[in-house]
Amino acid sequence: MLVLIDGEPGSGVPADDRGLAYGDGVFRTLPMLGGQARMWSRHYAKLAADCRALAITAPEEQQLRTDLERVAAAHPDCVLRITVTRGSGGRGYMPPPQSRSRCIVAASRLPEYPASWPREGVAVRHCTIRLAVQPRLAGIKHLNRLENVLARSEWNDLQIAEGLLSDNNGVVIEGCRSNLFILEQGRLLTPDLSGCGVSGVTREAILGKGAGHGWACAVEHISHARLEAADAVMLVNSLIGVWPVARLGDRCWNDFAAARQLQDWLDDLAAASR
Amino acid sequence: MLVLIDGEPGSGVPADDRGLAYGDGVFRTLPMLGGQARMWSRHYAKLAADCRALAITAPEEQQLRTDLERVAAAHPDCVLRITVTRGSGGRGYMPPPQSRSRCIVAASRLPEYPASWPREGVAVRHCTIRLAVQPRLAGIKHLNRLENVLARSEWNDLQIAEGLLSDNNGVVIEGCRSNLFILEQGRLLTPDLSGCGVSGVTREAILGKGAGHGWACAVEHISHARLEAADAVMLVNSLIGVWPVARLGDRCWNDFAAARQLQDWLDDLAAASR
Numbered sequence: 001m002l003v004l005i006d007g008e009p010g011s012g013v014p015a016d017d018r019g020l021a022y023g024d025g026v027f028r029t030l031p032m033l034g035g036q037a038r039m040w041s042r043h044y045a046k047l048a049a050d051c052r053a054l055a056i057t058a059p060e061e062q063q064l065r066t067d068l069e070r071v072a073a074a075h076p077d078c079v080l081r082i083t084v085t086r087g088s089g090g091r092g093y094m095p096p097p098q099s100r101s102r103c104i105v106a107a108s109r110l111p112e113y114p115a116s117w118p119r120e121g122v123a124v125r126h127c128t129i130r131l132a133v134q135p136r137l138a139g140i141k142h143l144n145r146l147e148n149v150l151a152r153s154e155w156n157d158l159q160i161a162e163g164l165l166s167d168n169n170g171v172v173i174e175g176c177r178s179n180l181f182i183l184e185q186g187r188l189l190t191p192d193l194s195g196c197g198v199s200g201v202t203r204e205a206i207l208g209k210g211a212g213h214g215w216a217c218a219v220e221h222i223s224h225a226r227l228e229a230a231d232a233v234m235l236v237n238s239l240i241g242v243w244p245v246a247r248l249g250d251r252c253w254n255d256f257a258a259a260r261q262l263q264d265w266l267d268d269l270a271a272a273s274r
Numbered sequence: 275m276l277v278l279i280d281g282e283p284g285s286g287v288p289a290d291d292r293g294l295a296y297g298d299g300v301f302r303t304l305p306m307l308g309g310q311a312r313m314w315s316r317h318y319a320k321l322a323a324d325c326r327a328l329a330i331t332a333p334e335e336q337q338l339r340t341d342l343e344r345v346a347a348a349h350p351d352c353v354l355r356i357t358v359t360r361g362s363g364g365r366g367y368m369p370p371p372q373s374r375s376r377c378i379v380a381a382s383r384l385p386e387y388p389a390s391w392p393r394e395g396v397a398v399r400h401c402t403i404r405l406a407v408q409p410r411l412a413g414i415k416h417l418n419r420l421e422n423v424l425a426r427s428e429w430n431d432l433q434i435a436e437g438l439l440s441d442n443n444g445v446v447i448e449g450c451r452s453n454l455f456i457l458e459q460g461r462l463l464t465p466d467l468s469g470c471g472v473s474g475v476t477r478e479a480i481l482g483k484g485a486g487h488g489w490a491c492a493v494e495h496i497s498h499a500r501l502e503a504a505d506a507v508m509l510v511n512s513l514i515g516v517w518p519v520a521r522l523g524d525r526c527w528n529d530f531a532a533a534r535q536l537q538d539w540l541d542d543l544a545a546a547s548r
Contacts, residue, residue: 012286023297132406
């Protein structure tokens with residue numbers, strides 16, 4: 001499928017790219033549906049913020065919009081991955097003073113998740129690997145993702161939709177590729193990501209929407225015990241939307257009303273951003 | 275300069291490489307001098323061990339030797355970077371069951387460090403970023419190196435040869451691109467890397483050589499206070515060899531006898547490995 005490297009079709013990234021050498025870059029994954037990149041403005045804002053956090057020059061939004069139009073013409077329904085690296089650089093960790101960032105836009109097939117998962121919920125597990133605490137990189141969707149790779153390697157069971165990640169202190173942070181919400185006594189809570197984890201666009205959108213609808217929303221530390229005691233648990237990201245959690249080990253949930261509400265909010269946001 | 279991708283000259287790495295996508299790979303940096311890759315057997319063993327730690331198939335040593343011969347013919351004196359990634363993969367963190375690893379061998383110019391540094395010592399500083407503790411990745415020279423990039427971005431002063439990295443607990447771990455030794459009451463000590471840091475080939479070689487020569491060598495936790503109280507401090511890696519530290523802030527050192535000894539050991543090892 002189509003790959004654009006700095007706006008030009010191609011498939012080869014220079015071997016001296018710092019994204020390859022050091023994971024020195026950031027990325028976004030989002031669906032394109034009917035030729036529209038879903039919640040694009042939020043994704044661009046996050047991409048630009050993540051670049052800024054690493055002192056990488058973000059591509060202009062207009063350049064990316066041009067890329068997206070080309071992708072849409074070829075693949076109106078696909079997954080977009082947008083990677084921005086610090087570009088080519090000589091040997092050594094020091095960022096070259098004049099480095100020109102590189103932007104890679106790649107389309108791939110939409111995933112085919114079971115249709116029952118958003119409605120009837122998913123089974124999840126705890127991963128054994130713990131996320132390291134690194135406040136300087138926390139929240140950023142950067143290219144240093146070996147922890148996620150190792151975590152996702154922990155299970156093969158197709159019935160397990162996601163693995164939950166905790167930090168060194170045993171506090172629940174996120175899913176391998178999703179953010180987490182819990183419902184606790186009518187409050188919508190999501191883990192604090194100031195030490196590790198990726199602060200996703202969908203998480204931010206839901207926090208904003210919830211507050212706008214008068215829900216009590218908060219960012220808090222969530223222990224394993226608190227997670228298991230929650231009235232509902234939900235996983236969110238740009239591709240899956242919202243999946244209610246139906247099972248974690250022996251603990252089962254079956255009230256998915258909050259998940260429906262979050263799904264509706266996302267549908268509203270996507271419709272409004274068209 | 276020459277780049278070999280899976281043994282073939284080229285400069286483009288497929289955009290779907292997992293090294294680029296997630297930093298899903300490992301690497302080595304070593305000098306080639308007079309057409310000989312210095313301490314090659316040790317580097318290959320470490321490359322293979324690091325691959326194994328991430329369940330990546332290591333390239334056969336014979337394949338790499340063939341690559342090195344091609345590089346040597348073109349650039350008998352250069353820096354070699356050998357990168358092994360998990361290869362191409364679809365979207366998603368899960369390693370593809372059948373992934374074929376990719377090997378990138380790239381030559382670059384030897385660095386030109388001041389000739390005085392190995393003899394008269396270098397000035398170093400403490401970096402403010404702290405290394406996150408991640409035992410699952412500690413010791414491995416993997417491609418997730420944003421901490422090093424951020425650390426190396428902390429100073430521009432050409433008089434500062436290296437920055438020292440401490441972990442979340444404030445214990446000294448290594449330099450941005452080097453391992454650390456201290457001399458303390460006749461004992462040669464290097465920081466414990468079980469929580470973070472890269473366990474380099476030169477560090478291992480020196481530990482072995484020191485023990486072989488009857489030196490008291492040990493791996494220990496080294497606090498900032500202990501570092502400053504040390505009788506000597508040394509930085510080591512495959513490219514720099516051994517640099518004695520002459521200054522860290524207000525603390526100065528001027529007895530470089532231990533550094534000379536370590537330099538002699540490395541020269542012996544390099545001669546023996548030819």
